[in-house]
Amino acid sequence: MTNSFSDNLGKGGFASVYRGKLPDGHLVAVKILKESKGNGEEFINEVASIGKTSHVNVVALLGFYFEASKRALIYEFMPNGSLEKFMCNNTSISRCQLGWEKLFQIAVANAKGIEYLHQGFNTRILHFDIKPHNILLDEELNPKISDFGLAKLCPNRSSRVSMLGARGTIGYIAPEIAYRNVGDISYKLDVYSYGMMLLEMVGETKNTDVRVDHSSEKYFPDWIYEHLEQNFELDFNRVENEDEVSKRKMVIVGLWCIQTDPKTRPSMSKVIKMLEGSMESLQIPPKPYFLQPRAAENFSTSESLVTLS
Template identity: 65%
Template structure:
């Protein structure tokens, strides 16, 4: 299948899946979550009462943001630590996203993965308590107005962030006893600490599998339109595996370089947004898009990210590098990188 014919089909199918899923009635199933916590008590973090969550957030008075499964609020623990409290919506999900989040992140310990400090489960009341990330998500820096200096990051810092995310993903895929595939890598789910060190967050859609198991069985598509790998919603492109995260990472890399506007699935020229083929024709210009004051030295960072991004978004999963190779490519010389063939 050629890229030109694949893009409309892929976009239509992904939108169709999302519409159908949104029409299904959800039933809260907190009993399953409670059973899971009882069975894995040794793995989980501190458990808080709902009244304690209310107190630490001052009755949810300081909202930081909104996600697919709920809202995030700023809070303070008794020891003075500032935290981010993710309150899951009672009307969405069946408890699966809560279990995914706790099960996934409880198995991790990495500088580029957000730390779960605790949780709350009182029947339908579900909350997750995380370390607070003062610089918010990467989204505001990728989709920002280029005239706003407060949301500007220089080329070297963007490159450092990209490399940190790659290390975090490589850890999830290969560094844990249980392989974790995130399935929703995008700027919104990358948080930045005081020093702009990136932390992968939001494991509500993650899948866990034995480290030696590469193929993942899935009943329905999961992820965010624009970042979903082709094979996730059509097995004709290949099997679902950790390479699906590689694809999402590649799309994010290209956005970080080009400073693209937020993806609009209704944009009539969406194929150009999803698969920017013109990069192949003018990679030099793409590396300079939206980057003020770029020099030959900083352009090298952008070129490296662009070429790696193109490798990561190859249509067929077997043509994408594993995250270990992505880290190696980002840390290597730009002269050693070849532009992948057109798809």
């Protein structure tokens, strides 16, 4: 199927992905998971969660392979790769390549995909790793959510989730992951990650190399507000064109999504209404309270996964 794994599309901490072709000629992406310890939780998570889904903005799982420690997942092929390659922090490259209209369409479509995971059926799916790298683009540049290795199923669409360890990628992790007194672990984790991604799409964040230092700002971005105050005109009543409307909507909604208190973050259904509604109906959110720095040694990272020691 993969011509002896000759065309590598990418690799990460847990898997490598190869281009493949089915007998009928359809292209696929074959994800080969690295040998897992224990029962291969990331493989079980991915099959159990994405195997239940069917949505235009969620990548389709076509099949899987399991034998002893060997595990593979077969997905529909997404020719334009991930959203990440169209983004370059704090520059205009992503807007030049995609344009504001398309970027805004991608933002709305992503929101609809996450809403489907949260509300689409009886079992709520929490993705736990929403970020540009996990948003794939098809031939028409339509986005689809991928990589469900960290996902968690919540029967009966429970709002609260029990977790033994933290999940997610530094720069997109909600504060309640590390500070349990902030609020319950819930689907609002995905809302926070989406908000950070939205601001990154606009160019108002800098989720680049988290190894530069161990400041708490790499986890919880109070610097975003200082940056916006210095570099972004917050007079939302002055709208010059449709591109400016799209940008300002994305900024306002992104700021609502990254509120410190999970209760004040909107649901993804509300996010969609805010993005698709009128500019006049949007209110600028209050500046959230930020937490005191915590010692960096409380965090340990492996690739993009963060866990609490």
